[in-house]
Amino acid sequence: MSIYSKKEQEISHEIDCFSMLLIRLIVVPFFRGSKPSLVLVVIAASITGWVGWGEYQWQTNQTIGSDVVKMVSANKEGVLRCQTLSGAFFDPAVSTKGFVSSAEENVARVKYDTCQDLFSWLKSDKKTASLKQIQALGVLTHEAVHVSGEYNEAITECISMSKLEKVAETLGANKKLSAEISATYREEIHVRTPPQYQNGVC
Numbered sequence: 254m255s256i257y258s259k260k261e262q263e264i265s266h267e268i269d270c271f272s273m274l275l276i277r278l279i280v281v282p283f284f285r286g287s288k289p290s291l292v293l294v295v296i297a298a299s300i301t302g303w304v305g306w307g308e309y310q311w312q313t314n315q316t317i318g319s320d321v322v323k324m325v326s327a328n329k330e331g332v333l334r335c336q337t338l339s340g341a342f343f344d345p346a347v348s349t350k351g352f353v354s355s356a357e358e359n360v361a362r363v364k365y366d367t368c369q370d371l372f373s374w375l376k377s378d379k380k381t382a383s384l385k386q387i388q389a390l391g392v393l394t395h396e397a398v399h400v401s402g403e404y405n406e407a408i409t410e411c412i413s414m415s416k417l418e419k420v421a422e423t424l425g426a427n428k429k430l431s432a433e434i435s436a437t438y439r440e441e442i443h444v445r446t447p448p449q450y451q452n453g454v455c
């Protein structure tokens with residue numbers, strides 16, 4: 254089964270639950286001859302619009318991230334898959350920001366909070382970047398390097414840092430900010446990574 258169909262199932266499950274709620278509150282009363290409350294209809298329509306818009310933005314940002322994964326990894330099958338909020342709630346590995354599993358080598362998985370930081374930067378004016386947003390860009394690039402087939406963490410970090418400036422520029426930062434993002438990641442984030450992520454040659 255492809256990852257796309259898995260994601261589609263997650264979405265359709267959430268939509269199914271929401272649809273059942275709407276049916277109970279609005280459709281059932283309608284067919285029983287009693288008018289559903291106008292307030293309920295307005296609330297339902299507002300929630301539907303809000304959920305739909307949020308899902309649209311989520312998918313759009315994830316597609317932009319997938320394009321980065323493809324570019325960095327030179328793997329046309331590479332994709333970004335962000336953890337959902339419900340997935341984050343039950344996640345025991347809270348310190349991990351992203352990973353690629355051997356079972357799904359084309360999939361860069363990034364945790365919910367890190368994706369939110371990435372998405373917040375994508376929708377910004379891209380004139381500045383916070384440390385969290387820079388870290389999110391670094392995690393996306395790092396996992397994309399794993400998708401290329403490199404699994405040594407220190408080598409992955411070296412390759413990732415060499416590509417981060419290009420990634421930032423591709424996503425809309427100007428040359429100055431792209432260089433700053435790359436330098437800040439190297440000087441303030443990479444130096445704090447665990448020893449296996451550092452080998453001192455890059």
Ligand SMILES: [Zn+2]
Binds near residue numbers: 406
């Ligand atoms: Zn890694």
